[in-house]
Amino acid sequence: MPERRIDAIDRKILAELQRDGRITIQDLAGRVGLSSSPALRRIRMLEEAGILRGYVALVDQxxxxxxxxxxxxxxxxxxxxxxxxxxxxxxxxxxxxxxxxxxxxxxxxxxxxxxxxxxxxxxxxxxxxxxxxxxxxxxxxxxxxxxxxxxxxxx
Known part of the structure; x- marks a missing residue:
């Protein structure tokens, strides 16, 4: 699969997901200036490209x-x-x-x-x-x- 270039909106999505991996699509879309469907589509493309590799819970060591x-x-x-x-x-x-x-x-x-x-x-x-x-x-x-x-x- 060819490497996917990320743009400013992708970067905003990545930053928000790194802050809170459990954010709702609606809240995420609002924070990055998109409606829900395009935000979800971008997340799926980031996942398919391997840029988003997974979601985890942070545990206090x-x-x-x-x-x-x-x-x-x-x-x-x-x-x-x-x-x-x-x-x-x-x-x-x-x-x-x-x-x-x-x-x-x-x-x-x-x-x-x-x-x-x-x-x-x-x-x-x-x-x-x-x-x-x-x-x-x-x-x-x-x-x-x-x-x-x-x-x-x-x-």
Whole structure:
């Protein structure tokens, strides 16, 4: 499917949906200056183009018993495709990993892990991360506080 260009109205729709994914079509249409049918049609086109990938509920990490965020910088022994793929497939299966990025620089991956306490992170390291073939080194940094968090893109 060819890449769909987004215009100013699409950007307004995306901004509103990022603010409130449960907004009614009528309210959304009013905020972006359309009637309901064209607004719904644009949303469906954004979904079909893969620009809108889904809708989620944001859950407070601490209030569900996962107050600890750890950023683990991981260096692999080798950066061959099969090792990179093996690592990516493993972390995709681990529920404690909420974000993982392939990086440039000294480390190959930056992984964000959420856990209830330090003992749980130790278990994660011992039972999962250090047992993965090809992991050369792990450097953990614990978040002391969250200064900013958003999942809204500046469209």
């Amino acid at each position: 601490a209030k569900v018993g996962l107050p600890i965020s750890v950023f683990a910088s991981v260096k692999l022994e080798r950066q061959r495709e099969e090792e990179l793929d093996r690592f990516a497939e493993a972390v995709a299966r681990w529920p404690e990993v909420v974000e993982c990025y392939l990086m440039t620089g000294r480390h190959d991956y930056l992984v964000r892990v959420v856990v209830p306490d330090l003992a749980a992170y130790e278990r994660f390291l011992k039972d999962k991360l250090t047992r993965l073939d090809g992991v050369g080194s792990i450097e953990s940094s614990f978040a002391l506080g969250q200064v900013k968090y958003t999942n809204a893109l500046p469209v």
